[in-house]
Every structure is written in C-alpha cells, then in structure tokens.
Amino acid sequence: MRSPEDLTVAFRVAGLKVTPQRQLLFRLLHNNSSHPTADSLFNVASELMPGISLRTVYQTLTDLAEMGELQSIEVGSGSMRFDPNISDHHHAVCDNCGAVHDVYVNRAPELRGLDDFSVSDARIVYRGLCGACSVASDS
Amino acid sequence: MRSPEDLTVAFRVAGLKVTPQRQLLFRLLHNNSSHPTADSLFNVASELMPGISLRTVYQTLTDLAEMGELQSIEVGSGSMRFDPNISDHHHAVCDNCGAVHDVYVNRAPELRGLDDFSVSDARIVYRGLCGACSVASDS
DNA sequence: TGCTAATTAGCAATAGTTGCAAATTAGCAA
DNA sequence: TTGCTAATTTGCAACTATTGCTAATTAGCA
Ligand SMILES: [Mn+2]
Ligand SMILES: [Mn+2]
Ligand SMILES: [Zn+2]
Ligand SMILES: [Zn+2]
Helix, strand or coil: CCCHHHHHHHHHHCCCCCCHHHHHHHHHHCCCCCCCEHHHHHHHHHHHCCCCCHHHHHHHHHHHHHCCCCEEECCCCCCCEEECCCCCCEEEEECCCCCEEEEEECCCCCEECCCCEEEEEEEEEEEEEEHHHHHHCCC | CCCHHHHHHHHHHCCCCCCHHHHHHHHHHCCCCCCCEHHHHHHHHHHHCCCCCHHHHHHHHHHHHHCCCCEEECCCCCCCEEECCCCCCEEEEECCCCCEEEEEECCCCCEECCCCEEEEEEEEEEEEEEHHHHHHCCC
16 A cells, blocks of 8 residues: 555545545555554544544545555455555465464465366465464473 | 264264254265355255244354364455364355365475474465356456 | 545344244154 | 233334435546
C-alpha cells in the first residue's frame, strides 16, 4: 500500500473524498504487517477517533482493496484479514497465538492430477507454531 | 472416508449411535468428490429423508471430522466445504462455476523469509478456470 | 460562502454456524 | 420382548462477520 500522502492524492484523483476517518485508516494501515481484521482496526481507530464507525472501517477497507492498495486474505480465523503488503506472498498462521506472518516461496508448486485448469492465482496457508510459541512450549 | 458399513461399526465402537440420519449422510458422503457444503448436503438429504434437520447435518459432519473421517476446507466461498478425501491434497477453485477440484502437488513448497516457524500443515488454494469454463469462454 | 455529490454513522438484515432444551430413539440388559 | 437410559434429533434462539439502507453530515469545488 502506498503512503498516506500518496493515497490522499490517489483518492482525490479518483473523485473520492479524503476524510479524517480515511486519513486515520491510511496511517493505521501503512507499514502494518499484523494482518488486522476490520474489527481490530476499528478498536485501534476508536481510541484515536472516538465515534468512528465500524461501518466506515469496512467501507474504507473495501475501497482500498478495490483500488488494489490492499489485499484481503482468508486464513481460517473466521474473519477477513487485510494486508497492505500487495507483493506476491503467502502466509503462515500460528495455531497457538493466531499471528499471521508473511511467507515467500521460491516457486509456485506445480500441479499434478488436474489436466485442464488454467491457474490465475495460488495461495498457500501454512499452519504450525511461530518462533515465540515454539520456544514457550519447550519443556 | 471409510465405507458406510465400516463407519457403522466405527460409530458403535466409539459409543455413538447409528441413526437413519447418519446412515444417509454416510452414503451421501462416500466417494463424494464434490466438496459439498452443509447446506448442499442438507438439500440432497432432505429429498431422501424429508424432515431431516440442517442441525443434524452439521452435527454429523462435525462428528465425522472429529473422528478424522472427513476434512473440512475453506476455499473462500463463504461456507465450509467437507471432503471425504482425507489424503494429503490441495484444491483448485473455478472462479466461474465455483467447482472445487482435488489437486496433488509434487512437493510441499519450501519456505523463504521465515526463520523460526515449525510448519505442521500447508494448504494451497488455486484459483482460475476449470476445463469446462475455459472452453465456454473461448471466443 | 454555498452547493452538491460523496461519505458517515447507525441500525436493520443477512448468511453461516453453534448453543440449548425438550422430545425422541438406538442399543443394551433383563 | 420389554424397559431403561444415554445419545441423538429437532426447532429455534443466539451469535459473528459482513453488507444494505438511509438520513444527516461534510469535503471539495465554484
Ligand atoms: Mn501478508
Ligand atoms: Mn478435496
Ligand atoms: Zn504463536
Ligand atoms: Zn468452472
């Protein structure tokens, strides 16, 4: 995702308004690698801007995703995660603490057993234990 | 997933009862490669056994999954898919018709960019067009 | 400063799933 | 075969995540 400054320009160019709510979310998302949910963002945003609506958070996330500034990912946690990292990457989810980490693979794995399917996208979700949780569970 | 006959024995051994509802679901799931949702199974089951409850379908699917006879997968279609194929495999989802196909990969792709994460499972979801839909969209 | 289309907030509605409790029933023992 | 009882089924309420709708507000421009 681009910087809050760049997004401000991009929104105006697209005929969209730059509201304080949107500016706050631009800031909260920029360089955010926590893969937040709409609700977790809403909680943080609410402290900085009491009264902001969860609906507005959803709306802005949808706008950003449609503009290609965000990617939305589904890792089986029940709710959608939003990712300002739009590079081609995958995710590792800790079964213990739920943290979602970025993962890069050398090469998308080849298919076997499916003849005529034209792949446009492949997403991998790894599950296991993150570093911190592995250490914590050592006996 | 094992055969309805084997499951009948397995359920009794586990102290679970073998009801007509469960037997029907055993049959509907055996060799079923459609990756059905609870609701799609409920619809089929309802024709064969009017009055069966969606709640019972969910319950039986949960039981089978807990016994390791089914795997539940999430491909981003909004609802959980149930898969009697419990071999190590992945899925290809057609963006046009929504069909879910089994996919086997030669080797689990190696990680890069994540040092200490102990992977216990990796799931790949491919998206694109299935054979039928590719043909149909040829100009 | 005023206009107006875009946005926000609040709340209803929706989809998928699970919790709960009363009624029913499979499986066992007598 | 009959009766008992714990497991199961059903129906419905509740719940979570998300979207639809709309009146009130406001950013951006003239
Ligand atoms: Mn990511
Ligand atoms: Mn499968
Ligand atoms: Zn962890
Ligand atoms: Zn298709």
